[in-house]
Amino acid sequence: MVVLHEAGPVRSSRGGRPRDPSRDGVIRAAILRLLAEVGYSALTMDAVAAEAGVGKATIYRRWRTKHDLVVDTLSDINRAIAVPPDTGSVESDARALMDLVVTTVQSPAGAAIRSLLPAMQYQPTLVEAFRNGPLAVWRNAFAAMWARAEARGEVRAGMSGTVTAEAMSALIVQRWLLTGEPLDAAYVDEVFETVVRPLLRNARPAG
Template sequence: MAAPSTAEVARVSRGGRPRDPSRDGVIRAAILRLLADVGYGALTMDAVAAEAGVGKATIYRRWRTKQDLVVDTIADLNRAEVRTPDTGSLEGDLREIMHTFVGVVNGPTGAATLSLLSTMPRQPALAEAFRTGPLTVWNQTFEQVWQNAEARGEIDPSFATSVAAETISALIVQRWLLTGHPVDDAYADEVLDTVVLPLARNRVSA
């Protein structure tokens, strides 16, 4: 008999009891909304249960503490939203990924992230969850884009680790966090066309 796949095995809570995975998405969405609305300090397990429309026992079967709840949610951020594009060109791949990034920062994930920025220095587990969760997702996606572009001869191998490569997200993040100006697809296109692509084209393999 073949072993069941991961998707076929119900996730088990930290307390060891089986849980219904169909409720996870609803609960995580509620957590993000509450983080954006009230922040980490005011977040409670009872509030999550009420926002998600589930019983408190459903929450406690999944997470024993508020920190467990938020860490687990952060660690899973962007995994469903971010896919490595394969348009056949560096320009097309970067345009698609930057538009995805714009959608993320303007959505529930972005709002929740903003509310957690001041908390993370005092909560190392949250900071680590960001590093191993969403930051890793984005880094892996960009790494694949660079590898594909290098294979097509569009960039040289040094570009992926260059300061120039960091401009892709840096300008959007700066605008999002500091200026208060809108972060939209038009701005992402401007960054791509006037900054990122010219820098990349200057680093083409000879």
Template sequence: MTNDAPAQSSVPTSRRTRCSAYPLDPAKDEAIRAAVVQVLAEVGYSRLTMDEVAMTAGVGKAAIYRRWSSKADLLVSYIDMESVAGLVLADTGWLRDDLVILLTSIADLLAGPVGRANRALIGILHENPALFDAYRHGPLDRWSAAFTEVFRRAVERGDITPDAATSVAAEAGPGIIIQRWLITGAALDEELVRAVVEQVMIPLLRGATRPPSP
């Protein structure tokens, strides 16, 4: 069994405004990112300020403005970074195990401080086109790509049909996890993930669209 390590994340230079010719300290980058997560989770989007982020990060406000020109730029960069952090894409040779590992990594992310920070952003995404675009092309696209890869391997092994890989059955597992995270607030853990994969996803994917008999 081989598990690919989570992708190492960094704030892409294309997502932030460089305001200084001097090299930027990576340690301050990490401190600022951690502060964004903490402040968003604690006070929400409307009360998040550059001053509060700077104080929480233990840096001067100028250190933030050397990297990002506005609150919106900072949050767009955070969303882009967060979409990579913690995501685990494994190739175990088994559809069930690949799904459990991937969904568990997402559930762990949503259950922690990053999940609370993201919940604070969800309500304002449609009011801010830049944030909505960052979310759609960040977490949503990258998580979708991870599931697409898991299903692609399963199709190649003959576990499921190509139609099953693109059916609504493929969305059932993530849908349950997101509903619990965003609406009910129920616990997200590996036990839940295994139940979702084994009782919902696998039967739907294999039962309704079983590969034709030779």
């Protein structure tokens, strides 16, 4: 599930009238919608202001440039991702995390990230923002899952960061970023049963 949390500390690099933090969520949601619709190149500060229903000064009090706006919003996506709780089983943990990835990539945030792929080729700060945002959430969640499973004796030590670990979400990410094919429940079920379950069985401790 993807939920919007309360806004964090206000960040501003400009003087003048204090910004209203209650508008942050509305503005960020507008940015994500526009990125998904028009992409990075066609995005403008004026369009963001119009989409969010605020004045241009409200946007410029937060960000000096379009690039700053997008990088900050992309880095901030991690606050909008709710990580599933410990279920007590590595298999149910794995399925919950797969659902988390699917829900995120099918959200406005996921559509916005996909629209940024062309710009990421020449804007390394966008790549860094993606790594520090949703990618960091996914990696940390999977690492915690493997640590819990190891502590319970369900898997052998050192599974986090292995090819097995990468494979658990690779097919979902491939459809999201490359092929554009549907990520429906039937597909996720098939991936879980035919790929993830066998991987988890092979990850069990020897003996």
